Each structure stands twice: as C-alpha cells, then as structure tokens.
Amino acid sequence: MTAQKFIPAGYEQLPESGQFTWSAPSNIALVKYWGKKPGQIPANPSVSFTLNHCKTVTTLAFTKKQTDGRFSFDLLFEGQPKEDFKPKIQKFFERIESYMPFLKDYHFKIDTRNTFPHSSGIASSASGMAALAVNLMGLERLIFPEMTDAYFNQKASFLARLGSGSACRSVKGQVVVWGENQAVAGSSDEYGVEFPHPIHENFKRYQDTILLVDKGEKQVSSTVGHDLMHGHPFAERRFAQAHENLAKIASVLQNGDLESFVEIVESEALTLHAMMLTSRPYFILMKPNTLEIINKIWKFRSETKIPVCFTLDAGANVHVLYPENDTEKVLQFIKEELVAYCQNGQYICDEIGNGSAFLSN
Incomplete structure (x- = not known):
C-alpha cells in the first residue's frame, strides 16, 4: 500500500x-x-x-x-x-x-x-x-x-x-x-x-474572477454533501461521468480546444449542484443571483464568441474562467453587468498559480 x-x-x-x-x-x-x-x-x-x-x-x-x-x-x-x-x-x-x-x-x-x-x-x-x-x-x-x-x-x-x-x-x-x-x-x-x-498556450495564466454572491457560511458543509452520495440514486452514473470527463479534459488541456473546455467545465459545475438537488435530504446551493450571473455569461459568450465560462463549488459563488488575452473585455463585462449581483459588489481577480510556497523560518 x-x-x-x-x-x-x-x-x-x-x-x-x-x-x-x-x-x-x-x-x-x-x-x-x-x-x-x-x-x-x-x-x-x-x-x-x-x-x-x-x-x-x-x-x-x-x-x-x-x-x-x-x-x-x-x-x-x-x-x-x-x-x-x-x-x-x-x-x-x-x-x-x-x-x-x-x-x-x-x-x-x-x-x-x-x-x-x-x-x-x-x-x-x-x-x-x-x-x-x-x-x-x-x-x-x-x-x-x-x-x-x-x-x-x-x-x-x-x-x-x-x-x-x-x-x-x-x-x-x-x-x-x-x-x-x-x-x-x-x-x-x-x-x-x-x-x-504540457499545458496548451490557451491555458497559460488562465484567469479566474470569483464573484462573491454570498460571503456567509455555506448552507451545508462539504462533509455532509459528500455523505449524501452514499445511496444517491444517480451516484454510480455520476462517478462514471467524472472518469469520462477527466479523460476528455486531459486531452483538451493539451490541444487547447476552448469550446470543449467550456462545455465540460460548465456541465461538471451543474452536475455537482444536480447531485445536491436530487439527494435526500436535498439542498439548493445556488442563490437567485447565481442563476442571473450564469444566464448573463451565456448571453455574453453567445454575442461576443469570447470563450468565457463559469464553474461553481458547493455554494453560491461563481468562478468566471477565461483566457488571459480576453481579460480586458471580460473584466469590463464583469464590472458593467455582473458586479451588481455580488454581495456588496465584491469580487476577487485570480489566475493559475503554482501551489504552496515557503516564505520564511
């Protein structure tokens, strides 16, 4: 072992x-x-x-x-x-x-x-x-x-x-x-x-702007959420889907196919929330503003053809993912149309990093 x-x-x-x-x-x-x-x-x-x-x-x-x-x-x-x-x-x-x-x-x-x-x-x-x-x-x-x-x-x-x-x-x-x-x-x-x-150039310095829809304590802890998968009616198919999607995204990260990246990432986010919607007991982890943001992102992507997408963890906040070379246009869109749905207008601009770092002894 x-x-x-x-x-x-x-x-x-x-x-x-x-x-x-x-x-x-x-x-x-x-x-x-x-x-x-x-x-x-x-x-x-x-x-x-x-x-x-x-x-x-x-x-x-x-x-x-x-x-x-x-x-x-x-x-x-x-x-x-x-x-x-x-x-x-x-x-x-x-x-x-x-x-x-x-x-x-x-x-x-x-x-x-x-x-x-x-x-x-x-x-x-x-x-x-x-x-x-x-x-x-x-x-x-x-x-x-x-x-x-x-x-x-x-x-x-x-x-x-x-x-x-x-x-x-x-x-x-x-x-x-x-x-x-x-x-x-x-x-x-x-x-x-x-x-x-090697990661394709499209994903180098990839951007993640986190929209703080709800800064409060999570409605349900991750531990409780994971436990709800025991006996879940869709669990086994979900686990198989994750294996399939990981194999797909492994190829995408190498070939730079942004359209497929968007499709896999958004589907995964919504599937996670679908598992909680269909568990016993069931939970809605999104807030109304989460859905407003998602719809705004879909509309913006359709109109501009910019490969911006969202993902979610087990909560209401939205991670907006996009290539570095689209930063200016996406941030303008976020400030003009999405910040209104954030708690106190707050969001965090982040990007891909390298992991842990030693600072001092």
Whole structure:
C-alpha cells in the first residue's frame, strides 16, 4: 500500500524548537470530486486549477516538550484564538500520527490567515490544510534532511488529503489530478499529482474572477454533501461521468480546444449542484443571483464568441474562467453587468498559480 512509504524510519534526535511560514493556495475543480470512501478516498477522480492569490498563510512554531501522550497546540486565526477550529486540527493530528510519530513530542503554535473570506465557497479548508501539511513537512525535513523535494510534495499532499480531501490538490502544480484515472499516468487516490503533460498556450495564466454572491457560511458543509452520495440514486452514473470527463479534459488541456473546455467545465459545475438537488435530504446551493450571473455569461459568450465560462463549488459563488488575452473585455463585462449581483459588489481577480510556497523560518 502506498501509505506505508510515508511512515518514517526511526529517528535519533529531534530539533528543540523552530518556526516556519508557508502559504498554500485554494484550487478550483474543473472535474468535481463529490462523494468519498472511508479514509478520505475519493469516489471519483478530479482535476483542478491551482489559484494564485486566494491562499492561506500559516506560521507553525514548534517547541519540544515532555511527552505526555497528548497532542498540544494553540491555534490563532487572523491573530485571534479560534476554538471552533481546534477539533478539526485535533482530528487531523489523530489521522496523521502514524505518518508523523513525533507530533506528540511538540507543542505547536499555529497562526493562520486567509487572503479571502473563510467558509464562503472558496475552499478555505483546502488551502488551510495544505498550508499546515507543508509546514509539518518542513519539520519532518529537519529530522530527515536527506528528504527529496518530490517526496516532500507527495507526502504533503497525502497528509493534506487526510485533513480535507481537495487540499491534496493545493500543494504543487498548476493543474493537479487527484484520483486514479487511466488517462493520467501516475494518478492516485491517495495524493494529488501534477498534470503530467504540457499545458496548451490557451491555458497559460488562465484567469479566474470569483464573484462573491454570498460571503456567509455555506448552507451545508462539504462533509455532509459528500455523505449524501452514499445511496444517491444517480451516484454510480455520476462517478462514471467524472472518469469520462477527466479523460476528455486531459486531452483538451493539451490541444487547447476552448469550446470543449467550456462545455465540460460548465456541465461538471451543474452536475455537482444536480447531485445536491436530487439527494435526500436535498439542498439548493445556488442563490437567485447565481442563476442571473450564469444566464448573463451565456448571453455574453453567445454575442461576443469570447470563450468565457463559469464553474461553481458547493455554494453560491461563481468562478468566471477565461483566457488571459480576453481579460480586458471580460473584466469590463464583469464590472458593467455582473458586479451588481455580488454581495456588496465584491469580487476577487485570480489566475493559475503554482501551489504552496515557503516564505520564511
């Protein structure tokens, strides 16, 4: 089993203390992961664009302590204690302890902040868990300095997945695949892999403008949403569709077919929401303004022939995707016609990024 290789050999000496700061971005899935098996294993494969500006910046300070058989950590979110985050970190440590057996030897101070609104459908758990995972791997690399970058990134993705499934797609790479699929060599259910082929020029510096239709807490958590796929009447066909769409988009990303890209990405977004509409219990995750924006995008694309499209995560906010060379016209369209549907007129301009980044120690 792949996981065995992430259990470290015995270690003789641990560093007394230290501190790292890493950032990790959010990502936006093009082919959606929805539904999971035990152990944070995806029910279907997914592929995502890594974002550049929407990210979590986390500082991890660690001090060696007397081993007392407990995890020990303080958590600050944007400079303030955040008690309601702590159970998730506790569960994360419990899940990864066998792969990082030195965790109970330290007291940690985790100081984290987002560059975007938390819990508003911009995958803050993905960036947050990825940022924590790469910080912890920084500590492990102090213990095992011979560690390669490839192992560092692969294990960080593996660990991040155990905190939040989609977090494994936020560690390394512009386009990241998670979940075994025959079209992508080396793909795995246990960690994300960089798309192994050159990306067509059409997708270089691809733009993602995120329209904040609703900045509030999500109506239903991703965990609950994934669980609703168990026994869902359309689940098996959906999982098969995701495999088919991932194979199609793998070709599109190489050949630059923007028309097919638009069709696959929008279909995937609407399918995700269709799964929630037809689950038991059922949920409507869009807001009226979400639908207004979608219709405006369709009308604009029809009239201008500009290959702009939308995608959605499990919420009301709209990601507007478009090639860099169309930025001026699309942003003018967004400002003139779409901003009116955003909460307080707010939106975020982003683009493809490269993954996590070491900032300081």
